[in-house]
Amino acid sequence: MRSPLLLTCLLTLLTLPALADNHDREGRHRYRQVPPNASYRAECASCHMAYPPGMLPAASWRRMMGGLDRHFGENASLDAATRDDITAFLVLWSAENTNPKYRRKYAENPASPPLRITSTVWFRHKHDEIRPDVFRRKGVGSAANCVACHRQAERGDFDDDSVRIPPR
Ligand code: HEC
Ligand code: HEC
Structure with a gap:
């Protein structure tokens, strides 16, 4: 009679590492971190903090990186190679790939990806x-x-x- 319960416990334990994957070793959410990247630090953290890539979906980053000459009233242009490197980094760690709740809860309209973290569904909810x-x-x-x-x-x-x- 006790074995179904035991089995449930065992299965729960087995799925824990999968859930923990969304967190780093200190238990912090991955999507709130900035993974190491020298170009991103050098080019995108001089006027403001290095925003975590996981706080915007890929389409937002692509849109932003395609218009750096008109970046919130600033010219933040980069040479094409650096721009492409940073874009790839941002897309790799974007909300879709790091925030497990993005699709289910915080998805943005892909037709009009927000340019600001602060205007996302996610930010407004928090x-x-x-x-x-x-x-x-x-x-x-x-x-x-x-x-x-x-x-x-x-x-x-x-x-x-x-x-x-x-x-x-
Ligand atoms: C020359 C200065 C400058 C540089 C360089 C710069 N930014 Fe910005 N960025 C700004 C300003 C100004 C704002 C608007 C801040 C505000 O509204 O308070 C902004 C806003 C943002 C926001 C939106 C913040 C919000 O409201 O949610 C993101 C995301 C962002 N920048 C990413 C980047 C990325 C990625 C790079 C590197 C490619 C970059 N920035 C480089 C000046 C800069
Ligand atoms: C005016 C102060 C203020 C500013 C500016 C602000 N926040 Fe917050 N933030 C808060 C408060 C207060 C909470 C809610 C704490 C709570 O849950 O009661 C919060 C909650 C959050 C949470 C959820 C925390 C959790 O674990 O539940 C995240 C993530 C977050 N903010 C990210 C950001 C980011 C990213 C920015 C900048 C783009 C930002 N915040 C700007 C005040 C601020």
């Missing part, structure tokens, strides 16, 4: 309790300034216990 004016506080500047609130964001840590919203 921040649905924050009033828009909080993002406009002096100490924040804009929602894109993750580090203002997520003090450990550069290390891929966006956990609740390391969030502190600037009071003004």
Whole structure:
């Protein structure tokens, strides 16, 4: 009589490593990390933090990388080889490939891929309790300034216990 239960326990244990795959060794979500890549660090983290590739779908990265000369009012152009390298890196680690919930829960319309992490379904879901004016506080500047609130964001840590919203 006890063996079906045992079998269930055993099967659960066997599937755990598969689930753990979506997390690194410290148990952090892979899609919130920036995998090592020297060009990406050098070219895409001088004006703002190196955003984790897993926070946008591939179509968004392709669209963004195709228009770097008009990048949010800045010219962030690169030579073709560097641009293609970084695009391949971003696409490889994009939301589809690193966030197991992307397709089921946070999928974007492929016909109009968002250029901002902060306008994705995923971001809005995670921040649905924050009033828009909080993002406009002096100490924040804009929602894109993750580090203002997520003090450990550069290390891929966006956990609740390391969030502190600037009071003004
Ligand atoms: C010359 C400065 C500069 C460089 C270089 C640059 N960016 Fe940006 N980026 C900006 C500015 C300015 C914004 C808008 C920030 C804001 O709205 O607060 C932005 C916004 C973004 C956003 C959207 C943030 C949001 O609102 O969710 C992403 C993603 C992004 N950049 C990726 C990249 C990538 C990838 C590269 C390298 C190819 C890059 N950036 C290089 C200036 C730069
Ligand atoms: C004004 C402050 C603020 C800014 C700016 C901000 N966040 Fe957040 N973020 C929060 C708060 C507060 C929470 C919710 C914590 C909770 O669950 O109660 C949160 C939640 C999250 C979560 C979910 C945490 C978890 O484990 O449940 C992620 C991931 C996240 N933010 C990523 C980002 C990214 C990426 C950016 C920048 C593009 C950003 N945030 C910008 C305040 C901010």
